[in-house]
Amino acid sequence: MDNEKYIKGTHRLGRIFTCIVLVLLLLAPFIIGIYLKAMPNMPAVIKGFLSVGIVYLVSGIVEYLIYVPMLGAGGSYLAFITGNLINMKIPCAINARDIVGVKSGTPENEIVATLSIATSSLVTILVLALGVLLMIPLQPVLQSPALQPAFENVVPALFGAMAYKYYRQSKLVSLIVLTLMTLLFCFVPSLIGSTSMMVIPSGALAIALSYVAFKKKMKPAKEAE
């Protein structure tokens, strides 16, 4: 199978499966409504959407524009179906890509990203399914107050490890971005509650600084050519 044929098939399957999952997901509340004999309150849905949904509309578009180039076709369809992009799928795909040393935009990256996201999604589904099965006997252990600080800090634990890995690749850019973002959060503490939205200016700043550094680094090489 050549790469073009594979990608074409991936788009066809991806679109079909995404449509099916999307329709099922939006129908599910109505099917449950029939079972519970109570349909969703549409004015409340619109009200709720206008208060919180707009934020996710913007972040959904931004996530799409930023993450699709990282994940390729197969990885993107799967990642957008299964979710948990920032906290799991993206670091997982990048980790896999780094381990085997493939470059963005290559056929290898397409295969590696798809394998990585498919595996990650299956493991998550399995962990959740097992967890749901075991939930009744495990609930007292998992909800024990002694373990709560551990589970409440999964995200800082993830970002600490990833910070070490990525900061050492570009120390100056990291230092500038971290300092400016810290100052922003210190002077406008209300933004702490919207950290996921602050990823956008933080990422844009890091990309802009990296672009300047990249151009500077490439200049002597171009002149030598």
Added chain:
Amino acid sequence: MELLGKLNSPVMYLICGGIILLVAIICVIFGVRAYKAGKEMGIDTGKMKRVITASATFSVLPGVGILLGVIALSGSLGTPWPWLRLSVIGALHYETQVAEAAGEAVGLKALSASEMTPEAFTTIALLMCFCIIWGMVLMIFNGKSYITRLMSPSAKKKGESAKEGEQAAENKAKKPSFADTAMTAMFIGLVSAYIASYIGHVISGEGSFSFAGSPLSLAVAVVSALAMGLFLFIKEKAKADWIDSFSVAGSMLIAMAAAIFMGKVM
């Protein structure tokens, strides 16, 4: 409480479990296709197996974290619905916030089983689904053209054959490209926003420059970074590349264990 019984009934497990099963089948189909295509393209099967192992080990701990999100929501929404939401386009960070906002929109004072009504539940369920469908919608209507534009703009313009396009991509990959720098930069931006928010919380979380915020998240991130440093040091000294497969998950586990002890002190 009668409603919570209905929300945990076999009918609910059947509806939610059925959709989750379909998603699992889609993952298997995509994974098997990618593995077969990789083999036919000449990608080393050892490399692909390492990707699978690394991704599986990487996902276990965050998976447990997501499971805790299910547990957290199961008290008010029953178990099957949070199980579905966090398995299909779910996001650990967003679900509780959307559920609370939806509850507010239908007039609930708090997201709790005692206040929940069937109408409130179906409204919350629809809003939870509707708010984060945009990635899927964009993939359906724009994914193909966006990815095609990203992958081979030069090949499309010049009318090159697919093989020539692949060769061009391969040659391009050998040269230093800004794409990889940009990906690293994006990740630096993402990580920096979160680490900075932890520092900001310590300094101004309880009032501007009051230095009264809890330092636990920041301390956990620091422990995790130190553990990662140790893993990479061992990897480089002992030339043990296999450590890469476990370094992120291992660092997280160490930091999460440390959080239990630090939580008592802070």
